Amino acid sequence: MDFLPALLFFFLSAVPLSADNANSKARSCLDVRQFYSGKGFTLNGVPQTEISGEHLRICPQGYTCCTSAMEETLSNLSRREFEGLVREAGRSLQASLNTQYRSFDTYFTDLLNRSERSLQDSFLATLGSLYSKNAPVFQDLYADLRRYYRGSAVNLEETLNDFWARLLERLFKVSSLPQYTLTDDYLECVAKQTETLRPFGDVPRDLKPKVTRAFVAARSFVQGLTVSGEVVRKVSQVPLSPECTRAMMKLVYCPHCRGLASVKPCANYCRNVMKGCLANQADLDTEWQNLVDTMLQVASSFSADPSVDVVIYSLPIRISEAILYMQENTEVFTSKVFQACGTPRVADTQSSGSEERKKRVNPASTAMEYKPSPTVGVPLEMQVCVSLELKLREMQQYWVQLPAALCNSKVAAGAAGDKCWNGMTKARYLPEVMGDGLASQINNPEVEIDITKPDMTIRQQIMQLKIMTNRLRNALNGNDVDFQDASDDISGSGSGMCTGESCARSGPRVIVPKTDSTRYYNPPENKKVKGTGTQTHPSILLPLLSLATLLLRR
Secondary structure (H helix, E strand, C coil), X not given: CCHHHHHHHHHHCCCCCCCCCCCCCCCECHHHHHHHHHCCCCCCCCCCECECCCCCCCCCCCCECCCHHHHHHHHHHHHHHHHHHHHHHHHHHHHHHHHHHHHHHHHHHHHHHHHHHHHHHHHHHHHCHHHHHHHHHHHHHHHHHHHHHCCCCCCHHHHHHHHHHHHHHHHHHHHCCCCEECCHHHHHHHHCCHHHHCCCCCHHHHHHHHHHHHXXXXXXXXXXXXXXXXXXXXXXXXXXXXXXXXXXXXXXXXXHHCCCCCCCECHHHHHHHHHHHCHHHHCCHHHHHHHHHHHHHHHHHCCCCCCHHHHHHCHHHHHHHHHHHHHHCHHHHHHHHHHHHCCCEECCXXXXXXXXXXXXXXXXXXXXXXXXXXXXXHHHHHHHHHHHHHHHHHCCCHHHHHHHHHCCCCCCCCCCCCCCECCCCECCCCCCCCCCCHHHXXXXXXXXXXXXXXXXXXXXXXXXXXXXXXXXXXXXXXXXXXXXXXXXXXXXXXXXXCCCCCCCCCCCCCEEECCCCCCCCCCCCCCCCCCCCXXXXXXXXXXXHHHHHHHHCC
């Protein structure tokens, strides 16, 4: 995880000061002046030689080359640089989530398109003008499935029921005896017999749960990626507290004021500062990992039997089977319709479309058994269950790995080093390392934190993670939840799925379940909680590698 340390190393390092001798008098501040000027600040008021440091409020009050104004300026600089570092890390993670979203979305929409093209080609070849005149029935079905996937408030069950009812109405009109006149009211009565008379056999009943499960899982999965990116964006913009600004100044720039610019911070000292300043962010860890775990389960379900590929791509075959079943049982079904809806009025003359009514689906060309090729399902399985799984697992511990990553060996000295900056001078750092999360920081020696006042922005994002996790768990069972459109809040410009100018124009809108009110995190009681003293070793987070390259070129 070299990307974060690279930036921290960038603003920790400067031209080394040669005056690291406590016994020297009136040491030159030339190196500090060069360093300060290199940061873009004016040299007005910067001492030529060391001065007494009683005026310092953050750094140790020994002899120094920093004035009060310089200390304040560098303190503000450390805050801006640290906030920029966290935002840049967040953008890298967002970019990774966005890549996975685009990859899945491209595959899924292409699968839908290929399924519809297959239906059009096969039905046009076998039914000719009969299909052409009734094509909107099939086109509307696929349009509604796309709208549902994109996040519209479409009821899947109603969509499928409406499709079969409309199809029955059209088929009965062209399949019934030509001597009858069928009014709109009569056809509406026929359409209502779909459930009771089962004109399409078991196909609708068999297809409904499979289609529902596939589309609920797909939509929830892309929404999970979107919500994850949005959480990262909002959390990465949380400003640094005044207490953390002081701690960062002491860690990063006080060594310069003391003439110890070439001395790295002690590793455990650095970790305590980072764990304290990123304590609220670390509290995302539990719900973040729950969300990632559930998304992995949903991703695995895509290749379960029957896979999403098979369900969607076999839609034309199943529909043709249903049509064939009805045509083979037309006389029986017509008799039952006459009993339910009455006998229609006899037409004055035979309809000119009687020949078209006689045209049937060709069983040999449409009602064949669906036999997927060996490659069907492989692209989705490889993409979601392998590639996405790897990417999601890499980012699973992102929030608790952040502090350790900031204190990589490029930035901080070895854990047992005694020639490192400990916040006061060059010596060993003795305090233990705190645990992760807000509650563990009550005894943090480097950052003053009120553990009874958690950051509300982050608590709200923890709730969003919980809501999305529950939605994904419902999706695993093929169950959708009551939801409302929240796209104005967390989609569009600046959403989690945008990286720079790469926002998708037609991505799915984010839907979140309805809740009566937002429930906030209950802070722990004001009691001492000892740090665990354990170290979290940084691991490589691939979404952030591009940041390292960028920073090393500065």
